Amino acid sequence: MIKLYNNFIRIFTDLPDHTTLLIHSLEGCPLHCFGCHNYDEIIANTPKIYKMPDDLYDYIGKSGFLFDAIMFSGGEFLISPIDEIRTLLKNVRIRFAGKIIVTTSGIYHQKMRSLYEENLVDGIHIDMKLPYHVLDVKEDAQIYRDIIGITPSEKVVQQFLASIDTVIAHNSPLDQVRTVRYPLLDESFFTAIRHFVDERKTYHNSIVPYYLNEFVPPAS
Numbered sequence: 001m002i003k004l005y006n007n008f009i010r011i012f013t014d015l016p017d018h019t020t021l022l023i024h025s026l027e028g029c030p031l032h033c034f035g036c037h038n039y040d041e042i043i044a045n046t047p048k049i050y051k052m053p054d055d056l057y058d059y060i061g062k063s064g065f066l067f068d069a070i071m072f073s074g075g076e077f078l079i080s081p082i083d084e085i086r087t088l089l090k091n092v093r094i095r096f097a098g099k100i101i102v103t104t105s106g107i108y109h110q111k112m113r114s115l116y117e118e119n120l121v122d123g124i125h126i127d128m129k130l131p132y133h134v135l136d137v138k139e140d141a142q143i144y145r146d147i148i149g150i151t152p153s154e155k156v157v158q159q160f161l162a163s164i165d166t167v168i169a170h171n172s173p174l175d176q177v178r179t180v181r182y183p184l185l186d187e188s189f190f191t192a193i194r195h196f197v198d199e200r201k202t203y204h205n206s207i208v209p210y211y212l213n214e215f216v217p218p219a220s
């Protein structure tokens with residue numbers, strides 16, 4: 001069963017024009033990104049106090065009317081088995097009339113596709129952390145390690161790219177592609193990412209928004 005961060009958080013900015021309930025899964029993350037805000041508190045050291053899906057269903061029953069979206073984040077929300085993710089989101093759909101959003105790095109492409117196909121999400125917010133399409137997994141291994149904390153296989157890189165393409169093709173204003181302006185990277189990285197996103201948006205005739213967000217160092 002998916003464990004959830006004990007604090008359900010109200011946010012206003014991540015999904016424009018929505019009051020959103022942010023839920024963090026405590027199931028971990030396969031990446032270790034530079035400056036990850038969640039790493040120490042909820043990935044490396046899983047809190048001893050947590051909530052379970054039933055607690056969330058109760059909360060929605062009592063306070064769901066205060067929100068018009070629920071966003072599932074991590075760690076990596078999609079790291080859990082697809083059956084558990086499906087059960088959680090189906091139960092939220094039954095109880096909550098607002099939008100359901102999932103954030104992801106894109107590493108679990110097939111699970112992400114399933115959520116779209118089964119109408120269990122209204123939007124996916126995906127990070128394009130590097131210009132995967134122009135990097136070489138061997139020659140640029142250090143760049144990968146510096147930014148996402150692992151050296152991915154070519155297959156993983158293809159998952160990232162396929163996931164970004166799928167989000168753009170889904171073509172909803174509730175989807176997002178976003179990039180953190182990591183201070184370790186030259187401006188040319190962000191230009192290359194932007195080119196990829198623009199090209200796929202043109203191809204799919206897509207309105208999915210793209211955001212280049214400033215890097216905010218985690219609190220020490």
Ligand code: SF4
Pocket residue numbers: 029030031032033036037038039074075076105
């Ligand atoms: S994918 Fe997200 S949660 Fe995972 S390490 Fe990177 S920034 Fe943190």
